[in-house]
Amino acid sequence: MTIKIACLQLDIAFGNPNENERRVEREIEKISKNHPDIIVLPELWTTGYDLTRLDEIADEGGMRTKAFIQKLAKSHHVNIVAGSIARKTDRGVTNTMYIADRNGIIVGEYSKLHLFQLMDEHLYLQPGEEMGLFTLENTQCAGVICYDIRFPEWIRVHMVQGAEVLFVVAEWPLPRLSHWRTLLAARAIENQCYVIACNRAGSDPNNVFAGHSLVVDPWGEIIAEANEEPCTLMAQIDLQKVREVRKQIPIFADRRANDYIAAEKNFLKKS
Ligand SMILES: NC(=O)CCC(=O)C(=O)O
Numbered sequence: 001m002t003i004k005i006a007c008l009q010l011d012i013a014f015g016n017p018n019e020n021e022r023r024v025e026r027e028i029e030k031i032s033k034n035h036p037d038i039i040v041l042p043e044l045w046t047t048g049y050d051l052t053r054l055d056e057i058a059d060e061g062g063m064r065t066k067a068f069i070q071k072l073a074k075s076h077h078v079n080i081v082a083g084s085i086a087r088k089t090d091r092g093v094t095n096t097m098y099i100a101d102r103n104g105i106i107v108g109e110y111s112k113l114h115l116f117q118l119m120d121e122h123l124y125l126q127p128g129e130e131m132g133l134f135t136l137e138n139t140q141c142a143g144v145i146c147y148d149i150r151f152p153e154w155i156r157v158h159m160v161q162g163a164e165v166l167f168v169v170a171e172w173p174l175p176r177l178s179h180w181r182t183l184l185a186a187r188a189i190e191n192q193c194y195v196i197a198c199n200r201a202g203s204d205p206n207n208v209f210a211g212h213s214l215v216v217d218p219w220g221e222i223i224a225e226a227n228e229e230p231c232t233l234m235a236q237i238d239l240q241k242v243r244e245v246r247k248q249i250p251i252f253a254d255r256r257a258n259d260y261i262a263a264e265k266n267f268l269k270k271s
C-alpha cells in the first residue's frame with residue numbers, strides 16, 4: 001500500500017498564533033490540490049519558541065488548535081499529523097502533537113517526553129506522560145517531537161508495539177543539521193521503518209533553523225529532502241518495503257529483550 005505524504009516546512013511567525021493559523025490554512029489549501037493522504041506540520045507551529053509569553057499565547061487544553069485542525073482535515077478530507085503546539089494543562093504547558101484523520105476525528109495525541117535544555121524547554125514546559133502511538137490509513141504509526149530522536153530506546157518501545165512509520169515534528173537549528181540527517185537515518189535503519197521528518201524553516205531571535213525536512217525509507221535511504229527554504233516536501237511511501245526489510249533482517253525476532261533488561265537491572269543494582 002502506498003501513502004502520499006506532504007511535509008509543510010513552514011517559516012513560523014514568532015509568538016503569533018493568528019498569523020501562523022493563516023499561513024497553515026493557506027498552505028493546506030494549496031497542498032490539498034495534490035491530494036496527499038497525510039499532511040505533516042512542524043513543532044510548536046502556532047507560537048514558535050516564544051516560551052516567555054506562553055501564559056498569553058499557549059492554547060488552553062489545545063481546544064483552539066484541535067478545532068482548527070479538525071475543520072481543515074474534514075474539509076480537505078486529509079489526515080493531518082498536526083506538528084505540535086504549546087498546550088496549557090492543569091500541570092503546566094506541554095509540547096503536544098495532535099493527529100486528525102480524514103473525517104476530522106482526533107485519533108492520537110502525544111506530548112514531548114524529552115525537554116531540550118539548550119532551548120530552555122525545561123524552564124517553561126512539562127514533559128509528556130504517554131506514548132505516541134496512533135493509526136492512520138490502517139497503518140500503525142508513532143509520533144515523536146524533535147529532541148526525542150536522540151533517544152533510540154524511546155523510539156524502539158513504539159516500534160516493538162507494531163509501528164511501521166515514525167513521524168518526527170521539529171524545530172531543529174541549522175548548526176546541528178548533520179545530527180538531524182544522521183539521527184533520522186539511524187532511527188529508520190535500526191527500526192526498519194519509514195521516518196517522515198518535518199522541520200521548520202526560517203529563524204527566530206535565538207536560532208536559524210535547518211529546514212531539510214526529509215523522508216527516510218526502512219533501508220536508510222533518504223528518498224526525499226527539502227533545502228533550507230520554506231516549502232512543501234512531497235513523497236510517496238510503500239509499506240511493503242517495511243515488511244520486505246523486516247523479513248530480510250528479522251531484528252524484532254532476534255532481539256534479546258530479557259538480556260537488555262537484566263543488564264540494566266544489574267547496572268542499577270551496582271550504582
Ligand atoms: N526543538 C528541539 O527539540 C531541538 C533539538 C535539537 O536541536 C537537538 O540538537 O537535539
